[in-house]
Amino acid sequence: MASSTKTLTIIVLTLAALVGSVLLLTLGPRQAPSPEHALRLPDPKSLPEFELLDQDAKRITNDWFDDQWTLVFFGFTSCPDICPATLQVLSLARAKLANEDGMRELPEILLISVDPGRDSPEILKTYVAHFGDGVSGATGSQKELQKLTTALGVYFAIEEPESIDDPGNYNVAHSAHVVVIDNHGRYHAVFSAPHTVDAFVSDLPILMQAYRR
Amino acid sequence: MTKSFTVFLLVLIAQFGCSPSGPVISISQLQVVAPAPGRTPSVAYMTISNQGRAAVELVAVSSSQFARVEMHQTVLRDGVARMQALSSVTIVAKSSVAFEPGGRHVMLFQPTTGLIPGAEISLQFKFASGEMLLITTPLATRIPVD
Numbered sequence: 307m308a309s310s311t312k313t314l315t316i317i318v319l320t321l322a323a324l325v326g327s328v329l330l331l332t333l334g335p336r337q338a339p340s341p342e343h344a345l346r347l348p349d350p351k352s353l354p355e356f357e358l359l360d361q362d363a364k365r366i367t368n369d370w371f372d373d374q375w376t377l378v379f380f381g382f383t384s385c386p387d388i389c390p391a392t393l394q395v396l397s398l399a400r401a402k403l404a405n406e407d408g409m410r411e412l413p414e415i416l417l418i419s420v421d422p423g424r425d426s427p428e429i430l431k432t433y434v435a436h437f438g439d440g441v442s443g444a445t446g447s448q449k450e451l452q453k454l455t456t457a458l459g460v461y462f463a464i465e466e467p468e469s470i471d472d473p474g475n476y477n478v479a480h481s482a483h484v485v486v487i488d489n490h491g492r493y494h495a496v497f498s499a500p501h502t503v504d505a506f507v508s509d510l511p512i513l514m515q516a517y518r519r
Numbered sequence: 520m521t522k523s524f525t526v527f528l529l530v531l532i533a534q535f536g537c538s539p540s541g542p543v544i545s546i547s548q549l550q551v552v553a554p555a556p557g558r559t560p561s562v563a564y565m566t567i568s569n570q571g572r573a574a575v576e577l578v579a580v581s582s583s584q585f586a587r588v589e590m591h592q593t594v595l596r597d598g599v600a601r602m603q604a605l606s607s608v609t610i611v612a613k614s615s616v617a618f619e620p621g622g623r624h625v626m627l628f629q630p631t632t633g634l635i636p637g638a639e640i641s642l643q644f645k646f647a648s649g650e651m652l653l654i655t656t657p658l659a660t661r662i663p664v665d
Binding site: 383386387388390391394398436461465468477479480481483498500502 | 552554555556557558559560561562591593595598599600601602604620621624626660661662664665
């Protein structure tokens with residue numbers, strides 16, 4: 307008799323532990339998913355005040371970033387390889403996200419040219435239109451560009467022309483990462499190069515969802 | 520008898536260094552991409568395979584449809600992208616070298632004719648051995664990315 311009471315007690319306790327575990331897993335606090343590819347800043351960082359010109363020669367200041375998520379890439383339009391390839395990746399990722407269920411908003415894409423000597427707003431306008439919807443371009447003085455690049459950990463340097471006979475044919479070394487600016491205009495996360503469409507498609511919903519809580 | 524003949528054949532192949540099944544150097548996945556309107560240069564990507572038993576060296580790419588063609592490589596170091604000119608590219612035996620976005624690429628400057636999407640573009644690949652390969656592909660407007 308004592309033995310059967312003991313067995314019953316063990317069964318009841320085991321069942322209680324099982325039910326408790328299930329309840330904890332289903333009703334307990336959930337761990338928010340983390341991005342796999344992007345590096346999220348522990349605390350989003352406000353940007354310094356800046357002023358650039360967009361592809362329509364309109365002033366862009368900090369409030370341009372408000373109420374939207376933006377993927378910012380620093381490059382230049384005479385760049386034959388990594389700049390168009392990166393913009394192509396971002397544009398394809400945006401198009402893929404547009405077809406995903408539950409994506410209530412799409413990120414904007416902004417190319418900031420670090421070659422203001424060659425990239426006028428007119429040139430930027432034709433260039434960004436080539437990459438489809440949601441792509442804008444901007445540039446500005448060295449001083450204004452440096453305010454942003456310093457805050458965002460971006461390096462750029464105009465290199466010597468390959469030939470003194472062709473001074474307009476020069477390359478610009480530049481950081482290849484993509485910066486994520488959140489809908490409060492803050493530096494939120496960064497994607498390191500090399501870039502893939504899948505990395506943006508998988509991580510952007512996680513990054514953007516985090517701020518809906 | 521059959522064994523002796525096989526050995527003879529193997530010796531012949533080894534002697535002349537040629538593959539019994541097709542060319543030693545081949546170029547695949549060639550894509551020539553026009554730049555955004557009003558910008559320059561165009562860019563080309565491809566894979567060069569060397570099925571031979573010795574390394575081959577690509578020394579130049581040219582096209583009658585462009586005034587200047589150069590080989591370059593985007594080098595990513597500490598997160599910063601820089602371009603470096605390549606004077607030649609070696610493809611070691613039994614291997615291939617990819618020219619792909621964010622890496623090696625061919626730059627095509629000053630088109631001698633209008634860049635019409637879909638128009639046939641011919642590139643000539645010259646190797647140190649003197650071998651030349653002429654490949655033609657339609658002009659694309661988008662860089663191939665994953």
